[in-house]
Amino acid sequence: ETGVTQTPRHLVMGMTNKKSLKCEQHLGHNAMYWYKQSAKKPLELMFVYNFKEQTENNSVPSRFSPECPNSSHLFLHLHTLQPEDSALYLCASSRGQGIGNTEAFFGQGTRLTVV
């Protein structure tokens, strides 16, 4: 399998639940990202990992907890979410820093609904 794969594609969870989103890339990239896309808002960067190290936490509430065990896998652990956290969560990977085309490849997203 190639590209960036996200599971699950859809998730409905209660505010007291704990769930995890998974992202996997088979592109040999060293940078991985979590973005949040809410209705009528631009994509919001949440976290960036480079060579498994978190390099960016864009003031994300602690109820979102990322984990990057290796350069190919990225998780987003969810705990005690709020209804306003309902959104499309997109994972992406890229070659990292450098000159030239370093486009981000995106997964298909997890559409999360918090009830």
Next chain:
Amino acid sequence: AQKITQTQPGMFVQEKEAVTLDCTYDTSDQSYGLFWYKQPSSGEMIFLIYQGSYDEQNATEGRYSLNFQKARKSANLVISASQLGDSAMYFCAMREVYGQNFVFGPGTRLSALP
């Protein structure tokens, strides 16, 4: 700080016609890349085209071309010979060469009409 502006919330295009989607950007860096993505209703972000800040030629990829005007800090996407399948959200994005973050604009919803 980086910023991307897309001033057209929605656009219509007749099938087989060309359409231009606007994008302006702001950065203090000299080295950066500009990207366009397409997001159909399924949600996946599909990479379309890339332009480097030092590229002298405008980028082209099939029916997509990027009208890059560095002095004006604009990177407009031109879609030629539009098809019904072009209906989607289109996002302009930027990344500084020595940074890691992709900054996205608010997007333009394109609707192709038969």
